[in-house]
Amino acid sequence: NLLRRDQDGLPVLLDFGLLQNLGTAPLLGATASYAPRGQGRGEMAAPWMDLHALGVTALTLLSGRAPEALLPADASEWPCPSGLEIHEGFREVLERLLSELPGRRFEQAGEVLQALKAVPMPESTGPMPSSERTVVLAPVVLASAALPAALPQAVVSPSPQPRRRQRADERQVAAEGRLWPVAIALLLSAVVGTAIGWFLLSRGNAPAGVPSTDRDVVGRSPTASLPPAEVDQRQQLLSRLRALQVDRSWFLELVDASLLAQFPERSGRLPSDSLEDAPLRQVWNELANEWLARVEQLPPGLRRRLGSLDPKDWQTQREALVAQGVNDRVVEQLVSVAANTLLPGVASGTKPPEPFRQLWYAAALRSLEEVKxxxxxxxxxxxxxxxxxxxxxxxxxxxxxxxxxxxxxxxxxxxxxxxxxxxxxxxxxxxxxxxxxxxxxxxxxxxxxxxxxxxxxxxxxxxxxxxxxxLPITNPAPKAVSKPLPRVDRNPIADPATGAQGPVEALPEPPGPKPAGVKEAASQEQAVEEPSDQPEAGLLNQ
CATH class of the missing domain: 2.60.120.290 (Spermadhesin, CUB domain)
Known part of the structure; x- marks a missing residue:
């Protein structure tokens, strides 16, 4: 019933289950282990039952174990596995979702939202909810009066400490990231819907009246609005970047450099939000999708490191191959061959400049690790x-x-x-x-x-x-001297009438009558060549 969408990495609910009115007797057919025990005892349907099922789903995703393997038969409460590494604030929310005790469980979805405010969202891994993506792409200054009554004031969550973020990054595994960011996205997208958008806006936007200075995906401050189609394209792009765990700053720099390389006449100027730059923005989006398709070919561990790779990262593998007798130049050629799929158009044996060189380093790490x-x-x-x-x-x-x-x-x-x-x-x-x-x-x-x-x-x-x-050839055989061919007779066949051979122009006149006009022409030529000694008739008459 729950799938992870490849387009943006977000969980999508396909089946809402058995719907029923509040306060009615529970319907038969609930999925074992996901439904609370109170539903099995025939208690009236209430919102906390759906929240309980949501908590079981999150715990299943985080632990990778089936619900029946997590809950002992004689246990009264759901225990969190001891080896599960999650934020303490999120653990508290999860335990209350799983609890069936009236004083401890969440009774309404709004209570879950209030509790999630204190939980810092991971910034380096996992998918990004659509409302937060909208904040980054097209921020809108919202008045505090427009917020729902349940959220009267915007509460800004403190950013996590660098040490905490570093510990969280070290706990990421090399397979599309851990599921704990996905579980948070699941909770945020399944609890109330649009109310979560207000919640995230209150956490991500600047205070009312302060202009936003967040970097847009094409390097500008998003002061002007864009067409909805372009905003949607950029939402999808940023969602894919978060789901693939790719450093956004490096990727935007990569696409910017690629665009400016195609249009050197712009002298480093990126497209603006004006209507006349709409074709350039479309080219930017196309380039971004092309580069993202290439980055997707890399394993998750390498994708996370793009933007921070340097020559020392592949030095160990390089030295190992050189120790096996492989020349250092050959090692670089091997890397260049592997980089062709990531960097098309780059000459073999050359290292491209930054930010493209990050992909060259990634190709080096991947190819030298798998080389045979x-x-x-x-x-x-x-x-x-x-x-x-x-x-x-x-x-x-x-x-x-x-x-x-x-x-x-x-x-x-x-x-x-x-x-x-x-x-x-x-x-x-x-x-x-x-x-x-x-x-x-x-x-x-x-x-x-x-x-x-x-x-x-x-x-x-x-x-x-x-x-x-x-063996090498010590005395190579002399090259054969070619002899010239005999002169070719252009007219090897004798004339059938006279038996003479040679070009037609050199043959004597055949005997017999001449064709019409030939004799007269010959007489005229003879008259020209032999002038007459007799005076002309006109002169005699004079």
Whole structure:
């Protein structure tokens, strides 16, 4: 009946259960262990029964154990598991939700809201209720008179101490975060609804009359209102950031830098709330979704550290590979290959600037942790064969030991989406990145020779490597000198009429009558070439 929505990480109630009027006899069919014992005894329906079921649901999520495993058969009260690490204030609220004693239990949902005011909301992990997201994106100064009567004054919850926040961060596990923030979101979203929005507004907004200076998602102070569609997009974005446990400041800086790189003519100016900048804001939202889709590929432990990673974080894994004989340049190339999916367009072998470099460090930690090195020894005059499977969008590093003063003949077969790069012992590139093929390396490449095979496909692929160590060629055979071809006769066939050979222009005139017009032309040419000695008729008449 309760699902966690992927869009924003919030719990969604799918089934409201058996509805009945207050003060009526309870209906049959309640879920065992979730319904209070008073309902089983036939007590009249009351709000505290729903609150009790909500507390059981929260305890089940927090502990990961079924209700029947948490409540002994002879127990009169629900005990909180001893190993459950939650805030003391929230533990008190949870115990009162589970209690059935009239003097201790919550009778109305408003009482739960009042008790939750003293519980600090986690700021670094877990989903964020929709009303709090609205405060960040489009804050509105609310008059105190507009608040419900149950909440006459805005109570600002003190921010947790740094040490308390640090201890809370250390207790987070590497699997989408602990469920305690989700349980708080469940309580806040299921108790009353809109009243929780007022509660959160009173905790998150500045006092009435004080302008908000919170940073908007595109780097501005949200002084102007935006269209509802844009506000909704940003609400969803911030919800996903909280659910994925991604540092918001770093992520906004990442998207800002990406936008400004596409529009250098803006000279570092981010889009404003004006209508003319609406297309730029749309581009910003599209870039944010693209970057968030890439960040989602990282495990939760790495996502939480984005924005605070530095070169020292992957130094241990780097040194471990170097100790195994992998050249330091090859290690960086291996990281660059793994970073292609997170940083498309970045040249291989280069480190991008901040804030993009955080993703490069994350790719280094993930790829070097999962890297698998295959070792092969090339044998003289005999082929050594190795078969290995390369996961999708991953790489395989193969180290080949080559005997001294031997050439290496290397051939690799695999899928068309695989690429290979061969490195010499000093880390220089012996064979450029390209499709799988056969290469021959000179004896001066050293040992070990390292081959990096990448699989750019969406499915794993099998590669087969064959290598052999050959003697170097001491006296290479001289190159054969090519002889020029004989001159080609353009008219090899004799004329059928005269038997003469050669170009048509050079052939003698054939005997017999000439075609019409040929004789006259010839006579005119002869007359031009041989002028007459007789005077012209016109001159004689004169």
């Amino acid at each position: 090195i295959e070792t092969v020894k090339a044998v003289a005059e005999m082929a050594t064969v190795l078969s290995s499977r390369v996961p999708a969008d991953s790489a395989r590093l193969i180290s080949i030991q080559v005997p001294a003063n031997r050439r290496l003949v290397l051939g690799i077969n695999g899928t068309p989406l695989m690429q290979m790069t061969v490195y010499a012992a000093d880390g220089s590139t012996a064979a450029e990145r390209g499709p799988l093929r056969v290469v021959t390396l000179a004896a001066d490449v050293g040992t070990p020779v390292q081959v990096l095979v990448t699989n750019e496909g969406v499915a794993s692929g099998l590669l087969t490597l064959s290598c052999r160590a050959d």
